[in-house]
Amino acid sequence: MKLYSAPGTCATAMHIALEWIGNPYEVEHLDFAAMKSPEYLELNPSGVVPTLVDGELALPEGMAILLYLLDQNPDAGIGPAAGTKERVELHRWLVYLSGTLHPYFWPHFMPMRFTTDENGQEAVRAASHILIDKALTLIDDHLEGRDWMVGTSKSVADAFLYPMAGWAYGFDKPTSQYPNIDRIVHKLASDPAVQRVHEAQGTSPKVGAAA
Ligand SMILES: N[C@@H](CCC(=O)N[C@@H](CS)C(=O)NCC(=O)O)C(=O)O
Known part of the structure; x- marks a missing residue:
């Protein structure tokens, strides 16, 4: 398996999921020009990261990649089983993160x-x-009294939230003012798998840093 990513981007979430799974994989970090190269556009016609390549499959779209990784690794502890109420909740939050919060940052x-x-x-x-602010407030309210985005364990939804929440630490209203999100970001920032992703990217947790 190979993930095309770029440091600090949304693709950080897919990289975290691969680290949590723990099977061998490769990651290639692309710069902006490489994302628009003809070779990469063959894999991802939008010219963005992430893309996951698994054998013959070249899969763009972060949310699709997270669900693919979850389905391929049902026992990896990265999300609830298909057919459960928690899995439906997971879909809801992945769609919100991918389709609402992420585009708000563009x-x-x-x-x-x-x-x-x-x-x-x-x-x-x-x-x-x-x-x-509207989206982070909605997510922060959801997280009140919860340890994780969905159910009682970490999941790919938390991994997806992580880079996006990180982007807003330098805003006039920083992520630290959304206490429940801030709590999850700090928890993930000290997760060894997340730290390995930062090391591979040459980045450090965005907690408190400017976007
Ligand atoms: N719909 C895509 C959007 C991915 C996306 O916007 N990626 C950003 C990084 S967070 C990117 O590669 N941007 C480069 C560009 O827009 O040219 C997905 O969810 O995977």
């Missing part, structure tokens, strides 16, 4: 893609922060 990182007004980028970024 105008923060790439404001130029969201306006044709070259003077309008700061306003675009400010609007993204309002949306991110």
Whole structure:
């Protein structure tokens, strides 16, 4: 298995899942130019990370990769079994993280893609922060009284939350002001598997750092 990733991106979550599973895998970190190369576009026509390659399969889309890894490794302790109530909950949160929280960050990182007004980028970024606050508040409320996103054990949903929560530590309203999310980020930051991912990336936990 090979994961195409880039340090500090959403693909960190898939890298964490592979570390949790503990089977041999390879990871290649791409820079922005390599993501747009013809060879990589063959694997992932969107030109983004992550992509997981497993034999003949080239699978883009982070959420699809997390579910694939979970289904392939039902006993790895990375999420609830198919057919259970917790698994349905897991789907709900993976969809929310992938389809709502993650896209809310795009105008923060790439404001130029969201306006044709070259003077309008700061306003675009400010609007993204309002949306991110809305989503982080919803997640923080959900986490009240819970140890993990779903059920009573860590899962790929926590891994998915980890890099995104990390991005907001440097915001005017930093992740540390969402105490339940902050608690999970700190817990994961001290997980040996997560630390191995940081080491492979040459990054350190974003806790308290600027985005
Ligand atoms: N829908 C894709 C989006 C992936 C995505 O946005 N990846 C970012 C890193 S977090 C990326 O590679 N961006 C490069 C670009 O947008 O050109 C997924 O969920 O996997």
